[in-house]
Amino acid sequence: MRAGEMRNTSLHPEGMGGGGWRHRLGNALKTTVLLAGLTALLLVVGERLGGPQGLIVAGFFVVVMNFASYWFSDRIALAMHGAQPLSYAEAPWLHAMVERLAARAGMPKPAIYLLPTRTPNAFATGRNPEHAAVAVTAGLMDILDRRELEGVLAHELAHVKNRDTLIGTVAATLAGVISYAAQMLFFFGGSLLSRDDDEDGLAHTLGNLGVLLVAPIAATLLQLAVSRSREYGADATGAQLCGDPDALADALLKLERGAELMPYDRAPATSHLFIVNPLSGGAIMGLFSTHPPIPERVRRLREMSALTPRSPRAWHSAWA
Known part of the structure; x- marks a missing residue:
C-alpha cells in the first residue's frame, strides 16, 4: 500500500481495512463453522459419557449453550475474569479517550470494565x-503512557468494528465447555471408560480415551483457526484509528514483557480474547499460541509507520 493510500484510509473510518462486508461475511461463516465443530465435539463427549441418553442430554445442552453463547457470551467472558464496570467518575480521561476513538470509528462508545489483576x-x-465492552487490567493502566494506551484501546475497538468480538467470545465459551466436558469424562471414573455389557469393551475404552485426549486439543485448534489472522487485522485497523502505529507497537512490547513476568492463567479458554497471550509458554507452546508472534506484529506496525512521512503528532492533528 502506498503512503498516500494509507493516509486516505486512515482518515476515513469507513475505509479502514478489515471492516468491510466481506470481512463480516467471513466472520459469520467462521462463527457458523466454529459452532458446528464445537457442537459435534460436545455431542461425541456426551455420547461417550452416557451413551444414547448422554447424547440426548448433550444435544439439549448444545442448544442452550449455542443460544447463550450468542446472546450472553460477552457477559460470560467478563464474569470469568471478575471484571467490574469502570465508571466515568473513576477515570473520566479514559472514558473520553474511548469515546473519541469510537466516534472516529463511527460506532457507539462501548462499556468499559476493569480487571483486578496486575498483569497488563x-x-x-x-x-x-x-x-460491546472493552476490558482493561489494572496492570495495563500502570505501565502504559496515554499514547500507548490509546493504541491498545484502538486495537480493541478495531476488533469491535471488524465484528471479531462475537466469534472470539463464542469460541471462548464453547471451548471452555468442551474442555470441561472432557474433564468430566476423566473424573467420572472407570464406569464411563468401559462398559460391562459391551463385547468390544477394550475398543470402547480406547475410544473414550481418544475423545478425552482429542477434545481439548480440537477445541484449541478451532480457536487457533479464527484467532491469529484477527490480530493482524485489528493491529492495522487500530493503528489507522489512533493515527500512531508506533504507539501500538511500543505498547505490544511492554505487554509482552509484562505477560512474561506476570502470566495470567485465569480462564485459559478466553486467552485468545486478549491483545497479547496472557499465558506463559516456551517455544513449543508458541506453536499452539492463539496469537501471532509479537515481533512480527511490531514489524508490520513499524512498516506501516514508515510508509508515511507524518510524525505521530501529525497523525493526531489529521484526526482533530
Whole structure:
C-alpha cells in the first residue's frame, strides 16, 4: 500500500481495512463453522459419557449453550475474569479517550470494565458494536503512557468494528465447555471408560480415551483457526484509528514483557480474547499460541509507520 493510500484510509473510518462486508461475511461463516465443530465435539463427549441418553442430554445442552453463547457470551467472558464496570467518575480521561476513538470509528462508545489483576492486558467482547465492552487490567493502566494506551484501546475497538468480538467470545465459551466436558469424562471414573455389557469393551475404552485426549486439543485448534489472522487485522485497523502505529507497537512490547513476568492463567479458554497471550509458554507452546508472534506484529506496525512521512503528532492533528 502506498503512503498516500494509507493516509486516505486512515482518515476515513469507513475505509479502514478489515471492516468491510466481506470481512463480516467471513466472520459469520467462521462463527457458523466454529459452532458446528464445537457442537459435534460436545455431542461425541456426551455420547461417550452416557451413551444414547448422554447424547440426548448433550444435544439439549448444545442448544442452550449455542443460544447463550450468542446472546450472553460477552457477559460470560467478563464474569470469568471478575471484571467490574469502570465508571466515568473513576477515570473520566479514559472514558473520553474511548469515546473519541469510537466516534472516529463511527460506532457507539462501548462499556468499559476493569480487571483486578496486575498483569497488563486488555480485551474486547460483545456480539456487535451496539452491545460491546472493552476490558482493561489494572496492570495495563500502570505501565502504559496515554499514547500507548490509546493504541491498545484502538486495537480493541478495531476488533469491535471488524465484528471479531462475537466469534472470539463464542469460541471462548464453547471451548471452555468442551474442555470441561472432557474433564468430566476423566473424573467420572472407570464406569464411563468401559462398559460391562459391551463385547468390544477394550475398543470402547480406547475410544473414550481418544475423545478425552482429542477434545481439548480440537477445541484449541478451532480457536487457533479464527484467532491469529484477527490480530493482524485489528493491529492495522487500530493503528489507522489512533493515527500512531508506533504507539501500538511500543505498547505490544511492554505487554509482552509484562505477560512474561506476570502470566495470567485465569480462564485459559478466553486467552485468545486478549491483545497479547496472557499465558506463559516456551517455544513449543508458541506453536499452539492463539496469537501471532509479537515481533512480527511490531514489524508490520513499524512498516506501516514508515510508509508515511507524518510524525505521530501529525497523525493526531489529521484526526482533530
